[in-house]
Amino acid sequence: MAATLACSASALIVSTAPGTSAATAAPSKCSSASTGRTEQQTNNYVSNYVAGLRQKGRPQDQIDSDLAQNLCLVRIDNGGATTSVVASSAGSAVTVTPPRIYWDNQAARYYAISGWKLSNAIKNDMPATGLNVTKNIGGHDGFATSFNASLLLTGYALTYYGDPPFASSANVANASAANSYGAGYSFQDKGRNVYDMAGTGDNFRTNVRSGQEVISFKKSGTCKSVYGFASYGHTWSSTAVNGVGVGPYSISFQWSTTSNKWTAASQPGGTATVC
């Protein structure tokens, strides 16, 4: 009991501690995303909510502020790396964002949110096709998040969103891997060449332009320093991601062939004290 009380107090202190990227507590008028929702529904809701903010081009500090104001999610990691990795191989490029860690005091849940954004270079991996024809770009791609410490996961969700006419957002129903160190997904990336009406050179659309993964976990009763990273696995031609593995600060991809693929890992994310 003492440990539980101490941990609760610690979590409260962390969520309001000055000197972190979450210097302010969640405002009292905010409404936890978990209100009236199951764990899975909450993760999907948070993921879609963040997707909406990212689609509006909001920078990270505004996303953090919005999440605190509206969903009671106060960022508690120390910021960590501010840069992400851009992978460039065979004409493809991606920016991978490490997990940012938040605390919802109302629901007593931690949330970690990582993400990616693909550049237009991925169109080089498209099979030859005419205009307005949607094609798979190889087999499945994969995305996963892993942490350095074992956590009590309560849910996870992955949302990707595409360029019009692809769906503005889609949740992947089932994770390929999930355990106390994180979770990973695979999903089919698609492309479509469209007529460049404005003459800007922007004639490529993909269904997985950006996306993010949300992982929630609860207090364990023991305080620990937690940080993580994320990784994107991309394929083209006849190659596919056959499986995703998550271990202690470890993300593995299983490929169908030894060619036409790349992976890109993010920087480590900021460290948070979770209890």
Next chain:
Amino acid sequence: MSARTKLVSAAIAALLVGLVAALLVIEHQRQDAGPAGYTRIGALGTSVVFAKQSPEGKDVAVVIRRDSDELCNARGPLGGAHPPAICDESVGDVHVYLTQVSKGSTEDPQLCDAITGARLPSEILATPASWSVDFAGSIQDSGTEIEPCTDVS
């Protein structure tokens, strides 16, 4: 068979042997050269590890080849306090794992069988002097999945 025919046959055989040898040398050189811009760092078993740093020195890209197979083509952050594994992937029964270690480190990178937890052998690959990190890794051909040991002491 006349002496002339024997001579021609021997010459043709010698040419073929020479051609095969030349092809083997070219293939070996092709493997050693690696992708454009990459430096040959070393080998994990029979697989060759190539790497390059991004111009601004923030990222590292790695390609691991075995014969004509590309076991890994990956990129991640260079250095830092907790760099994630650069390569952690498998095709069929082959699993390759490569991570960064401190420059000059001789410590066991402590890689384990993900299922049994048994410690796995690994190799440290020393980079050229201009690099700020070395690499350590392991390749398993038996379907063994590699991950960092959790009981590190």
